[in-house]
Amino acid sequence: xxxxxxxxxxxxxxxxxxxxxLAQLVYRALTDxxxxxxxxxxxxxSGDWVLxxxxxxxxxxxxxxxxxxxxxxxxxxxxGLYAFFYGVLHFLCYAWLDMGFVPADIVRDIxxxxxxxxxxxxxxxxxxxxxxxxxxxxxxxxxxRWRRLHRLVxxxxxxxxxxxxxxxxxxxxxxxxxVYAAIVAVLLGxxxxxxxxxxxxxxxxxxxAHAKQPVALHVTARARPSPPSAGT
Amino acid sequence: xxxxxxxCFTPSPGESVTPRSVYAQRRDFLxxxxxxxxxxxxxxxxxxxxxxxxxxxxxxxxxxxxxxNGALTMEKPTAYQDVTxxxxxxxxxTDKADPARRAGGLKTRPWTVVVEGEVKHRGTWDIDxxxxxxxxxxxxxxxxxxxxxxxxxxxxxxxxxxxxRRVEPTGNARFVQFExxxxxxxxxxxxxxxxxxxxxEALRLDEAMHPLTLLAFGLYxxxxxxxxxxxxxxxxxxxxxxxxxxxIQRIRFVAKQPTTSWEAAAPSEYGFYSNVNPKVDHPRxxxxxxxxxxxxxxxxxxxxxxxxxxxxxxxxxxxAGMDLAKFY
Numbered sequence: 001x002x003x004x005x006x007x008x009x010x011x012x013x014x015x016x017x018x019x020x021x022l023a024q025l026v027y028r029a030l031t032d033x034x035x036x037x038x039x040x041x042x043x044x045x046s047g048d049w050v051l052x053x054x055x056x057x058x059x060x061x062x063x064x065x066x067x068x069x070x071x072x073x074x075x076x077x078x079x080g081l082y083a084f085f086y087g088v089l090h091f092l093c094y095a096w097l098d099m100g101f102v103p104a105d106i107v108r109d110i111x112x113x114x115x116x117x118x119x120x121x122x123x124x125x126x127x128x129x130x131x132x133x134x135x136x137x138x139x140x141x142x143x144x145r146w147r148r149l150h151r152l153v154x155x156x157x158x159x160x161x162x163x164x165x166x167x168x169x170x171x172x173x174x175x176x177x178x179v180y181a182a183i184v185a186v187l188l189g190x191x192x193x194x195x196x197x198x199x200x201x202x203x204x205x206x207x208x209a210h211a212k213q214p215v216a217l218h219v220t221a222r223a224r225p226s227p228p229s230a231g232t
Numbered sequence: 233x234x235x236x237x238x239x240c241f242t243p244s245p246g247e248s249v250t251p252r253s254v255y256a257q258r259r260d261f262l263x264x265x266x267x268x269x270x271x272x273x274x275x276x277x278x279x280x281x282x283x284x285x286x287x288x289x290x291x292x293x294x295x296x297x298x299x300x301n302g303a304l305t306m307e308k309p310t311a312y313q314d315v316t317x318x319x320x321x322x323x324x325x326t327d328k329a330d331p332a333r334r335a336g337g338l339k340t341r342p343w344t345v346v347v348e349g350e351v352k353h354r355g356t357w358d359i360d361x362x363x364x365x366x367x368x369x370x371x372x373x374x375x376x377x378x379x380x381x382x383x384x385x386x387x388x389x390x391x392x393x394x395x396x397r398r399v400e401p402t403g404n405a406r407f408v409q410f411e412x413x414x415x416x417x418x419x420x421x422x423x424x425x426x427x428x429x430x431x432x433e434a435l436r437l438d439e440a441m442h443p444l445t446l447l448a449f450g451l452y453x454x455x456x457x458x459x460x461x462x463x464x465x466x467x468x469x470x471x472x473x474x475x476x477x478x479x480i481q482r483i484r485f486v487a488k489q490p491t492t493s494w495e496a497a498a499p500s501e502y503g504f505y506s507n508v509n510p511k512v513d514h515p516r517x518x519x520x521x522x523x524x525x526x527x528x529x530x531x532x533x534x535x536x537x538x539x540x541x542x543x544x545x546x547x548x549x550x551x552a553g554m555d556l557a558k559f560y
Contacts, residue, residue, distance in 0.1 A: 096531065173426055
């Protein structure tokens with residue numbers, strides 16, 4: 001599997017696959033088959049794919065560790081960038097189809113509606129991540145700082161969920177929101193569990209070390225937990 | 233080419249007559265054919281129709297043009313396909329395609345409507361008796377959904393006032409409450425707890441008596457398709473669509489203002505009156521504009537929403553002196 005994932009064609013294939021949802025929306029728009037309310041169908045269609053790509057991006061590291069398919073990590077950046085790409089499309093749908101591209105109306109509308117604000121905040125937080133997604137940015141920032149910045153994705157996915165939840169709240173229709181919330185809960189819960197285990201094992205190591213060392217060191221021994229592995 | 237074709241034009245009154253006359257002609261023919269068929273067979277129950285098939289598959293419901301002031305807008309009726317294929321009827325699911333897909337099993341015969349509460353003549357009305365209660369009128373109303381989209385629908389029915397007058401409300405009656413059928417066997421949407429079933433809507437008595445308040449039995453010249461609230465529903469054109477209860481089974485006259493289903497579900501978002509009002513936003517979106525289904529091209533700016541959905545001249549006086557931002 002790792003060999004397959006490392007294949008030269010894997011990334012281009014994923015690139016094309018990830019464009020299929022857009023292709024489908026464009027095709028349906030051109031053939032007038034988006035239903036009675038095409039604007040709504042485009043907004044919702046693009047929004048769904050932001051959440052899906054966010055979930056896929058966050059699933060890479062747990063999946064890598066569960067399956068041992070470490071080459072999955074190669075694909076994470078592209079998945080994350082596609083989440084951003086569909087996020088931009090989703091915003092354009094709102095700005096254009098709903099707000100008629102009138103900047104003053106958009107600026108007035110965003111802070112007025114919590115659910116729009118949550119979505120907009122998620123998109124704004126995605127900007128620095130997309131902007132630092134290339135190798136030279138990682139090098140320039142240093143791995144640790146880059147990783148810390150990119151932990152914003154946890155906040156982003158929570159905001160995206162909140163946006164979806166509030167959107168559906170008017171209909172009291174939480175079935176679909178629940179599915180995404182469960183997926184995100186598993187993906188984030190796994191990270192908390194992994195961090196907790198890393199801390200526990202660090203403590204165990206430290207205690208083991210203490211047993212061999214003189215008591216005097218004890219005061220300074222609040223060792224920082226080892227930072228989570230690169231794939232957060 | 234939905235993206236490019238400009239579908240937004242304002243038909244002159246002359247133009248808008250044409251499509252009506254086309255289907256009126258066919259309706260005429262169909263009603264004569266049906267009259268013949270009716271001699272041999274009982275009137276068939278209505279059904280959920282495939283929206284794509286267009287009108288012409290349900291029993292016709294002949295009507296004359298309404299004389300009620302404001303009852304015939306000159307705007308172009310929304311395509312039958314959209315009217316019957318894109319709507320909310322939560323008893324069949326929360327997706328707007330669900331009603332057309334899942335209302336096929338709704339049994340609309342036999343059907344009775346219980347009239348109870350503060351009236352002199354309580355009792356149970358058979359749907360066939362209600363169909364004969366008053367002359368059927370065609371009314372072309374704008375419908376504005378609270379979600380920000382709108383349609384123009386040619387309904388068939390008569391003023392609810394016709395029924396109200398016959399049952400004679402007592403002096404205590406201040407409000408009229410409407411209850412929708414809630415039968416889990418026929419309505420798969422009842423499995424979800426989106427709302428407390430049965431669906432309850434209500435009007436003030438003077439609103440219920442207003443001539444524009446329609447007890448509808450049909451649309452596009454035929455009996456109502458199941459997905460649109462067969463066999464009878466309310467249509468209150470100056471209020472958001474959810475006020476117009478569908479598949480009504482119970483009408484109760486009461487002294488106290490009832491709590492409607494949506495008020496119970498989200499009191500901060502839905503008020504009792506729910507008059508269409510561009511100045512009072514829904515907490516999560518603006519009500520200032522709307523998208524007319526099938527008319528406004530994809531990239532066209534949404535059209536402004538009118539106070540009382542454009543029926544202010546007819547109904548504005550019902551709310552004289554009321555703070556509409558408070559009584560939303």
